Amino acid sequence: MALIEVRGLRKTYGRTVAVDSLDLDVDEGQVVGVLGPNGAGKTTTVECVAGLTRPDAGTVTLAGHVPWRDRVAVTRLLGVQLQSSGLPAKLTAREAVQLVAACHDDPDDPDELVDRLGLGPVAGTRYAKLSGGQQQRLAIATALVGRPRAVVLDELTTGLDPEARRQTWDLVRDVRDRGTTVVLVTHLMEEAQQLCDRITVVAGGRVVAEGTPDEVVAGRSAATTMTFVPTAALPPGALDGLPGVASVRRAGDRVEVTGSDDGVRAVLRALTAHGAEPAGLRVAASTLDEAYLELVRSAAEATA
Amino acid sequence: MSAPAVRRARPGRAVLTAETRLFLREPGSLFWVLAFPTLLLVVLGLVPGMTGSTDDLGGRSFVELYVPVSCLLAAIMAGAMALPTVVATYREQRILRRTATTPARAGHVLGAQLVLHGTAVAVSVVLVLAYGRLVLGVPLPAQLAGWALAYLLALVAVLAVGGLVAGTAPSVRIAAALGTAVFFPLMFTAGVWFPVSGMGGALRDVVAATPLGAAALALEQAQAGVWPDAVHLLVVAAWAVGLTALAVRCFRWQ
Structure with a gap:
């Protein structure tokens, strides 16, 4: 006990x-x-x-x-x-x-x-x-x-x-x-x-x-953060809604995607399908900070 | 391993030790409770004509009337001014709450405060009586037991007023304001500006129904060697019991 x-x-x-x-x-x-x-x-x-x-x-x-x-x-x-x-x-x-x-x-x-x-x-x-x-x-x-x-x-x-x-x-x-x-x-x-x-x-x-x-951290949908610069232009929304992807953000050429491990694999497959490669690829576990903010936000939305 | 020498915890005593240290670090309270009542007598004794016997007062001197008044003043300073400020501060700064997280109880803190203020008042009374006797030639109360009883009841009543203020004021500021608001009526009814026995007619009757007015009359009788009238003692006792019950009932710890 x-x-x-x-x-x-x-x-x-x-x-x-x-x-x-x-x-x-x-x-x-x-x-x-x-x-x-x-x-x-x-x-x-x-x-x-x-x-x-x-x-x-x-x-x-x-x-x-x-x-x-x-x-x-x-x-x-x-x-x-x-x-x-x-x-x-x-x-x-x-x-x-x-x-x-x-x-x-x-x-x-x-x-x-x-x-x-x-x-x-x-x-x-x-x-x-x-x-x-x-x-x-x-x-x-x-x-x-x-x-x-x-x-x-x-x-x-x-x-x-x-x-x-x-x-x-x-x-x-x-x-x-x-x-x-x-x-x-x-x-x-x-x-x-x-x-x-x-x-x-x-x-x-x-x-x-x-x-x-x-x-x-691992239990969240955004357990992993990946950033990269696609070598070929992607059509708008090409990465949104992929299985396991929680969020997609663009900052200039750079794309930042958060999601589960499955999401990472789905993004890589999508890039290949569009004939692009992820230049300067970084994949990192999300911090507790990010997991926490997601938890707190979704709790706030649930009660709103 | 040998049995450790287990010391018995004494939360009440530990709290009293700490509160005594803190009490001695408040020069303001110490001055008003311990020194000011005697200083009042010192000043009055320096005024020409105050120490001589007066026919209007039945052969007594003015300062003789002010000896019991100064004693009551010590109780007012402790009960209406010093105590409520300390307790309200302790509540506002969450000291009572923190105490509740240790094996000591918040009640230990309040008990220590009552003991300390009561002791300070007792010391102050001894100083007043000693100065009156040794310097001003005012005899000690001839009916000492009656005097002590009347004074003790008055002290309980004033501490209860302080407890009521401390226990209900939502902040230190309001406690200080309320303390001042009750301070002046208490001073007046104790006879600080004008001795109660010298008040006339209706005013005297009203003041005689207040805790300190009745106490002042009882103390004066005991001073002269008579056991105080039962009605005066009953009035003070009724206030003491009623105010204490009210203070206990209304007290908020947080």
């Missing part, structure tokens, strides 16, 4: 359906990404997992505990870093970690953790005076200091510069290597591709794709 199991989750705010019949499994030791555009229901989902929000329907269990009922057990098992970190402005970094440590039976050494997260030089600095990256790392430190079995990290690199972002990613890998399960909420595909063992893509409150990052 998964460490975190979400089944049929539903939560509405007034008339807005934030999450609808959402399932999520998080196995112990994995980094699982919850991806989706703003307003997709990611935060509502993890708030239900953390027990901060009680869903209207569905079940959530964390190692067998119901998060919004078994508060003590769940707060010991699960560390949470929220989007708004919620630390008092005048508390120093070290004091913030000590505070949470003292709430747990068997915590990490606060000073050692502060050093490990690179906050040693600013341990005595008040929260409000820390940089954005330092505040994020401090939030992660408070989520980890109780030595939880799992942590929820919500939009942890939002607002960070690329350098601070990469450092934070290293930190997440380090957390996983120490055996802590990670639920990573993000809308950054690069982040998901870099860190996650599995991802769940959420749009409009529903799961639109689930699997390893590679599986999610």
Whole structure:
């Protein structure tokens, strides 16, 4: 059984359906990404997992505990870093970690953790005076200091510069290597591709794709992108509607086609049939970015 | 592997430690709660004629009337001004929400705030009484138990007013505005501008029905060595119970 199991989750705010019949499994030791555009229901989902929000329907269990009922057990098992970190402005970094440590039976050494997260030089600095990256790392430190079995990290690199972002990613890998399960909420595909063992893509409150990052890309109709310059002019629409072709774009002489592997073969056959060859041919797997945009767009069209 | 030395978590104590540090880092609140009530007495004591006995006041001095008023002022500063700002800030910055993700409860934070503000008020009262006794020659309350009871009830009522403001204000700004709005009536009814016992007729009757007006009258009686009238104590107690129930009922965590 998964460490975190979400089944049929539903939560509405007034008339807005934030999450609808959402399932999520998080196995112990994995980094699982919850991806989706703003307003997709990611935060509502993890708030239900953390027990901060009680869903209207569905079940959530964390190692067998119901998060919004078994508060003590769940707060010991699960560390949470929220989007708004919620630390008092005048508390120093070290004091913030000590505070949470003292709430747990068997915590990490606060000073050692502060050093490990690179906050040693600013341990005595008040929260409000820390940089954005330092505040994020401090939030992660408070989520980890109780030595939880799992942590929820919500939009942890939002607002960070690329350098601070990469450092934070290293930190997440380090957390996983120490055996802590990670639920990573993000809308950054690069982040998901870099860190996650599995991802769940959420749009409009529903799961639109689930699997390893590679599986999610491969499962799309536009899993492959090919570009080339035809050596002979093609009649307009010669490539549209071929089996397995998702989109055709022209930029000057260059043609860009996305589609499945079958689509690639169909395009090559069509070129031969028109007496053309693909000059400068490049075939590449689509990125998670492209697969994600396609997923989110088709979800938006389905609900429109 | 030997059994690890498992430390017992003490979330309540950890929260109180952190909140105490934060409380001591707010010089503004500390000044208004701890120092200002005594400073008021210091200033009044410097005004000529305030410390001498006056026949109109039955041989008492003006400053003697202001000793219980200054004590009530400490409660007002803590309950109506300092506490609501802290709690509204904690809610707006989602500090109560983050606390709920740890084994500590948001209730620990509120409890710590009540303990800290209550302690600060107690210290302030001791300062006021000590300055009155040692410098201005105002005797300590002759009926100390009655005095303490009336004061405690008044403190609960004012903290409940603060809790009501803090628990319902949607933002820090509105909490500050509401705090100021209740601040002046509380000051007036406590007798900061004019001692309640010196008020005339209808005004006195109205003020005597307010929590701090009744408390001021009860404190004055206890100061003079009489057990306060039951009606004054009952009025303060009724307000204390009613406002506390309302504050608890209306409190919103988020």
